[in-house]
Amino acid sequence: MSDFLTASVGFILAMLALGLVSILRGPGDADRMMSAQLIGTGGIAALLLLGTVTGVPAAVDVALILALLATFASIAFVKKGLSRLEVDSTDGT
Known part of the structure; x- marks a missing residue:
């Protein structure tokens, strides 16, 4: 059973590496935040799994x-986006 869990940790770490690539190459802030959530x-x-x-x-x-965290x-990301949205809506009118 521990071999399976160790292999699962390896697979998860590989997916984290792909998420890091997505953060570095992401087209927008929201995509990067979603990748950061994936890494978290x-x-x-x-x-x-490692603790187990x-x-x-x-x-x-x-x-x-x-x-x-x-x-x-x-x-914090959502609050920052809402404050930008409020600033943009007051500037447009």
Whole structure:
């Protein structure tokens, strides 16, 4: 079972590498933010699997903190976009 989980971690890390390429080459800010969310989710999954395979409970704590930070990052991105939208709507009229 641990071999399967280790192979799953390798697959997730490969997907994270593809997400990093998407961040670097993304056409827009929203695409880059979605790729960053993918990396956050994949990082959480990799940490949870590694914590299960190695039996280190601290990895679960780090995964929970990463989930919290990813949530705050997406909220900050949306708030920034809303403030731009409000500025654009007041300038246009």
